[in-house]
Amino acid sequence: MLRFFENIFIFKLNMAKILVIDDERAIRNILKETLEFEGYKVDVAENGVQGVEMAQVGNYDLIYSDVKMPQMDGTELLAALKQAESPCADVPVVMISGHGNIETAVECIKQGAYDFLEKPLDLNRLLVTTRHGIDSKQLRHEARTLRNEATALKKKVNSKYQMIGTSKAIESVREMIAKVAPTEARVLITGENGTGKEVVARMIFEQSNRAEMPLVTCNCAAIPSELIESELFGHTKGSFTGAVKDRAGKFEQANGGTLFLDEIGDMSLAAQTKVLRALQEGEVTRVGSDKAIQVNVRVIAATNKDLHKEIEKGTFREDLFHRLNVIPIHVPALDERKEDIPELVEFFTKQICEEQGWAVKTFAKDAIAALQKRHWPGNIRELRNVVERLIILSGTEISAADIEHFA
Numbered sequence: 001m002l003r004f005f006e007n008i009f010i011f012k013l014n015m016a017k018i019l020v021i022d023d024e025r026a027i028r029n030i031l032k033e034t035l036e037f038e039g040y041k042v043d044v045a046e047n048g049v050q051g052v053e054m055a056q057v058g059n060y061d062l063i064y065s066d067v068k069m070p071q072m073d074g075t076e077l078l079a080a081l082k083q084a085e086s087p088c089a090d091v092p093v094v095m096i097s098g099h100g101n102i103e104t105a106v107e108c109i110k111q112g113a114y115d116f117l118e119k120p121l122d123l124n125r126l127l128v129t130t131r132h133g134i135d136s137k138q139l140r141h142e143a144r145t146l147r148n149e150a151t152a153l154k155k156k157v158n159s160k161y162q163m164i165g166t167s168k169a170i171e172s173v174r175e176m177i178a179k180v181a182p183t184e185a186r187v188l189i190t191g192e193n194g195t196g197k198e199v200v201a202r203m204i205f206e207q208s209n210r211a212e213m214p215l216v217t218c219n220c221a222a223i224p225s226e227l228i229e230s231e232l233f234g235h236t237k238g239s240f241t242g243a244v245k246d247r248a249g250k251f252e253q254a255n256g257g258t259l260f261l262d263e264i265g266d267m268s269l270a271a272q273t274k275v276l277r278a279l280q281e282g283e284v285t286r287v288g289s290d291k292a293i294q295v296n297v298r299v300i301a302a303t304n305k306d307l308h309k310e311i312e313k314g315t316f317r318e319d320l321f322h323r324l325n326v327i328p329i330h331v332p333a334l335d336e337r338k339e340d341i342p343e344l345v346e347f348f349t350k351q352i353c354e355e356q357g358w359a360v361k362t363f364a365k366d367a368i369a370a371l372q373k374r375h376w377p378g379n380i381r382e383l384r385n386v387v388e389r390l391i392i393l394s395g396t397e398i399s400a401a402d403i404e405h406f407a
Contacts, residue, residue: 016061016134017041021051021077022096023069027119031064031126038127048072052080055088062133063088067097067104075111082112090140092133096121161202164347165340169332173200180327181207186279188264188324189302191331194381197302200331201260210298213257218250220271221263228271230287233278239288251284251295258298264324265305265316276320299324334376334383341372344380348387361391366400371407 018040020031028044035042043058045051048069055063063081067074074095081088092114097104105116114133117125163170180187181204189197198217205215223231230240234249250259261267267275278284279299283292301324310316334341345363353360363371376382386407394402 022066048077167337194379216254221266235287265303370403
């Protein structure tokens with residue numbers, strides 16, 4: 001029985017596809033014959049240019065490439081294969097060379113090579129490297145699948161941040177999020193209070209390439225002006241009264257990830273100057289220190305203010321505005337998307353009843369119509385509060401009379 005499963009494993013392993021890139025026909029033939037004898041499917045390319053073209057479309061499990069070749073050498077080929085947008089970026093590449101030395105091997109590994117073999121090739125080493133390289137690709141694929149499933153589960157569980165509605169106004173916001181999220185561009189989200197600017201920021205983060213890294217939020221309006229610099233950039237022990245130990249700021253906490261600066265229009269001019277420097281130089285300095293700390297942070301900002309007017313008044317820096325406003329996204333007010341109210345009411349009703357452990361209540365058609373006729377200065381936040389109040393104070397079915405009486 002054990003032998004049976006071993007045979008299955010060997011059969012599956014040997015279904016792997018391998019690409020051999022070498023300008024020496026003898027080497028190509030030796031590698032092809034040796035690996036095909038072991039049951040692998042092997043293609044060959046006689047130079048780097050042809051090798052890159054074949055690798056992009058061949059769906060290979062492992063690539064062997066010579067280092068010294070005309071037209072395109074092995075290091076150039078490796079750089080082309082390992083570009084983030086390359087369809088074969090995760091395929092293990094083993095470099096082979098008859099002029100190998102430690103410096104060359106180290107440089108290849110730094111550029112993303114899986115391993116480095118010297119000519120003349122040792123048969124046992126070749127076969128072991130082949131098996132391990134193919135295994136590593138499979139393990140990376142399985143790990144990526146698990147991460148994607150975990151991310152999808154996290155998004156499903158975190159139902160607090162969802163964009164509800166199918167109106168043209170909200171669909172245009174969704175389309176903009178889908179375009180900008182995978183990039184590294186800074187985003188400035190504008191809109192009235194309660195429209196869902198934080199939801200937009202979190203959707204951008206969750207669809208970005210930094211989704212596995214930290215998302216750190218800072219409400220600039222909720223922090224006193226004398227503390228905002230310490231909050232953003234950190235401080236050293238003894239730098240001011242109450243600074244009893246060193247503390248990392250929001251920029252450091254978000255290093256490698258995303259920093260969401262909510263209500264950026266309420267930030268002091270002194271703090272704005274330091275934020276501008278952090279964006280320009282990619283570094284911050286803690287309060288009480290003169291040591292610069294390198295940070296790699298994507299910044300998403302939001303405000304309910306008209307920053308053009310704030311610039312005219314001298315309360316907001318124009319150069320910071322242009323740094324933040326690479327991609328502007330305006331979140332429409334609820335009064336501009338009243339056709340979404342029925343879907344929003346249904347979502348909030350289900351959410352609130354589940355949170356409280358109550359049977360889900362319903363809204364009559366006339367109740368929905370009454371809600372759509374109202375003015376909503378508090379936007380989505382106000383609507384949710386009204387829905388919660390009606391669920392608590394009304395009967396099983398909420399009517400237009402309940403709206404008039406309680407809302």
